[in-house]
Amino acid sequence: MSASQRRVEAIIFDLDDTLIDWSNPSVSREQYYEPKIAAIHDSLSSAGHKLPSVGEFFILVDQAIISVWAEAKKNWQITSFGDMLERLLMELDLDLNKIDMDHLLRRLDWGPRPGVLPFPDTVPVLKILSQMGYRLGLLTNSFMPMWVRDAELHAYQLLPYLDARISAADIGYLKPHPNIYLAILDTLQASPERTVFVGDRPLNDIAGANEAGLISVLMAPPHLNRLEENVVPDYTISCLSQLLPILAYLETG
Template sequence: MPIRAVLFDKGRTLTTDARFDVAAGLSQLYARLAVPGAPALEEFIASGQALREELLPRRDDCDLEISCGQFLTTLLESNGILTDCEGAELERLFYSAAVSAEPEPGAEATLRTLRSLGARTGMLSNTFFSHSLLAEEMKALGLYELLDVFLCSSTYGVRKPHRLIFQIALARLGTRPGETLFVGDHPRDDIDGANRAGIVSVWYNPQAKPRPAGMEPRYEIRRLLDVVAIVEAGESSRSDAESVEFM
């Protein structure tokens, strides 16, 4: 069966986080919104880190997403900092100080080449940041216009590896599972999730890490551009049990 579409994870696949500084983001929120009687900055940051450590593993365990706006509103108000700011405004304040990203090597060339071959391209990211904010980031990196589909778990409240979010991506692409690749770095969210949805899984492993026990990607690649060879070769001539590495 020929490959008609390629989905990519975002972080550590299409992009590299040059900076993710939670303390810097919380400091900017505090500077803008703190009121008399609020805890000291150090206490506020510690509270944010503790809430993050408590909530995010639970989120991951049940494959459900919370939004950054919800998280920040809860953090502020639980610390006595009441605000009329909408979640989107809080998110933007936090993000501008906490996060910066760069394209992963080969990302733009890979997307351009896939599109020249007639393949549809998409991104499916587990993120509590909003679609609009990440779209702005990807536009600044020159990648957004190269994606036919741009999906964030924060939009749907469901995270990879849940089958539903992969089904939504397929519907948006207009392709069937067996004619769609999913490229990502995360063994559970990306590879197991794609496999369970019947999508052809591609493990992006640029550092040549040992393969985790039980993980069964259809392909393993070191460079994003290696995806092009998979698409050009097609899928119909290969055994479902076979796993191929591109070095």
């Protein structure tokens, strides 16, 4: 069957706990962020900007992160890390005209969190799906721009398979808001009813996919227990390989 004759034309994946396994990170969120925020502090201080101590600065950034996410959950609109940082630096009376935000984001030196890896079947399944001619996309509820998180995808060797990638930070909306699904469908030139969405969070990934009219697949790896959340996916899998028989069924059923 050629790609154009198939029922499904595109498959979109969530990133965290869908393509990569967060069951066993070997450093905490704080341990991961601390040197990154220290690098930003160092960059600003070396340029002559007056800042609180690195320890105090870390606490301020951490509080800002917590407050951005608390706010985002009210209406599914997200402030990006860059905009959040800009706001904080303004509150600290720094002259934003003298600060290159892209440079500061590069100083984060973003990459995989130690201990977090793709699931064993992630690359093989993406390769098969790509060879079958499906257009593949990635939609992540991250407040980092996609170009920052691409460092992880590059390290995990996932980049070559993903035809479109959108981070919530780039759009300003989080899953389950329909706008972020429309954005990636538009990029992939795919219609919702011919697109499968795979994600691990019922209230974000699945609720949004259902509302936007996509075929929803709940990824429920053994280390998560999200089946009790009251959102019904079209299909449920516990590893990505289980997607292959579902696609075969969708094409013939």
